[in-house]
Amino acid sequence: MSIPLPRLCPNCRHYQRIKQRNPLRLWHRKCMCVGAQGNPSTGSGHSYRNAAAHFHGSSQCPNEFETSYAPERPEIVYCEACYNSEVV
Known part of the structure; x- marks a missing residue:
């Protein structure tokens, strides 16, 4: 076998490997889905179009939750709910 030796x-x-994981801290965040279409000029900061209809329609999603993704990411x-309506 020609497997290289570990460095x-x-x-x-x-x-x-442990350093690549998310930190063990949770941040309080709000859902970033701002309706059927996100536009940076409207203050959402992201440009996207929803693939499916969400429960909140064209208004901003009211859900808040805790996540391991920091606000500056x-x-x-x-x-x-928004993730499942986009993916499933």
Whole structure:
């Protein structure tokens, strides 16, 4: 077999994997779904179009929740209801 030797010891490799995980802290966030279509010029900060109808219609989603994604991160964070209506 021509498998390369590890460059780090097992403990160092384990700590490198642990550093890639989300922190063990939860932030209180609000769903970032602002209706049928997000537009940066309207203050949503993100440009997108919903693939399906959401329960809140064209208004902003009122759901609040706790997540491991910090507020300064660039990802769009949906509540479970909005996420399921987009994905499922």
